[in-house]
Amino acid sequence: MAMIGSRAPRPRRKRPDRYHHGDLRRALVQEAVRTIQRHGVEGLTLRAVGQALGVSRTALYRHFADKSALLAAVAREGFRTLRLELVDAWERGGRGPEAFDAMSVAYVRFAVTHPSHYRVMFGGFVDARAADPDLREEAGAAFHVLVDALVAQQQNGLVRGDEPSQLARFIWAIVHGVAMLAIDGQLQRQDADAEDLIRYAADRIRSGIGIPGH
Amino acid sequence: MAMIGSRAPRPRRKRPDRYHHGDLRRALVQEAVRTIQRHGVEGLTLRAVGQALGVSRTALYRHFADKSALLAAVAREGFRTLRLELVDAWERGGRGPEAFDAMSVAYVRFAVTHPSHYRVMFGGFVDARAADPDLREEAGAAFHVLVDALVAQQQNGLVRGDEPSQLARFIWAIVHGVAMLAIDGQLQRQDADAEDLIRYAADRIRSGIGIPGH
C-alpha cells in the first residue's frame, strides 16, 4: 500500500543502509525541534522525523513511549534554552534593575523567535501537572532564575518584600501574556509591538512592585 | 474497508432517516463546543460531530470550508461569551475600581471554566492575523470592553493618562498570562491559585497604572 521509501532516490543525511550510529534519542529531539520551527507543531509527524534521520518510522519507539513523550522532550529542551538566555540577560545586564528589564525582553524575544517551540512548552501539548520529573525540574529551574533575581532586588531595597514566589508568578504571567499575544498575532506587528509592549510593561511593573515612595 | 456506521444499532439524537431539519451550521458549532469541553481540542473529529448530529460526516462541508473554519467559529463563539461576561462583571460591579477588579476575575474564571474553549481562541489553531472578519470583530469587541473601562477610569482620574490601547494591552497581557498559566497547570491548585494570583495582580496593577501620589 504505502510506498514510502520505495520510490526513487531520496536525499539522505547519513549512510542509508546502516543502523543509526550514535545517540538516536538526541538526534530525534533535534530533528523534532527543527521540524517544529519550520512547519509548526501540527506539521510534526513521526514518519517524517524518522525519514529525515534515515531511520524507520518506528525506531523512535525504542526511545520514547509515544509522540507526546517526544514533545515533552522538546519542551524540556526549550525550557533549558530559555533558562540560559534569561541567565545571560541577567548577568550581562549587571544584575541590577536594568538587568531585570533585559530579562523581560529576553523572555519575550525567545517566544517570538521560536513561536512553535514556545507553544510546545505552554500550549497544552504536555500537561505540566502530569509531566515527567525531568521536564518539571527544567521548567522549575527557568522559573527560579526569575525568583532569584527578584530576591536580589528585594535585598537591594528596590522591590517590595512580598512573598518572592507570588511576586515571580505575577511577573511571569505578564511576560508570558505578552509573549502569547505576540505569537498569536493579536498584536499588529509581532516583533515591534511586542518589544514596545514589554518595555511599557517593565515601566508599569516597576511602579507596581517597587517600594512605595522610593 | 472502513466499517464505520454499518455495524449495529447506534444511538441517534434525531430521526435517523431524514435530512437535518433546521440550522445545521449552528448545531455543528454547538456540538463542536460540547465535544471540545469534554474531550479537548485534539479530541474533536468531524466524523464524531456529524454522527452526534445524525448527519453524514461530510455534511459539514456545506457550511464550513474545513476543520479550521469550524474551529474559527468555535473561537468566535468563545469571544462572544467572554465579552458578555466581562460586560456583566463591569456593570454589576458598578463601573468603578472594584468593577475593574471584578472584570479581571471574570476573565480568568472564563478561561479556567472553559480551558479547551479558551485554547481554541488563543492556542494558535486559528491565526488572528489571517482570521475571517467576523472572528476579528468579535475578538476586537471583547478587547474594547476593557478599553472602555480604562477610559472611564481615566476620566475619573483614577488611572494615568497613557494611550488607552497600550494600557489595555498591558492589562490584557496580565490576565491572559494568569489564565494561561492556570490552565497549563503551572499553578499548583488551578482554581484557587489563579484566584489568588489575579487578586494579587489587581493590587499590583493598581499601583502600576494609578496616578502617582493619588
Place this chain on the structure above:
DNA sequence: ACCTGAACACCGTTCAAGT
C-alpha cells in the same frame, strides 16, 4: 440546496521478525 457513500492520502501505534 443539501446530503450521502465510497475513495484517497494520510496519520500514530503495535508486533512478530530480523541483525
Place this chain on the structure above:
DNA sequence: ACCTGAACACCGTTCAAGT
C-alpha cells in the same frame, strides 16, 4: 539491544451521485 516492515484502526477531504 536496536531496528524493520507489514498491518491495524483511525484521521480530514474530495467528488460523483442521489433527493
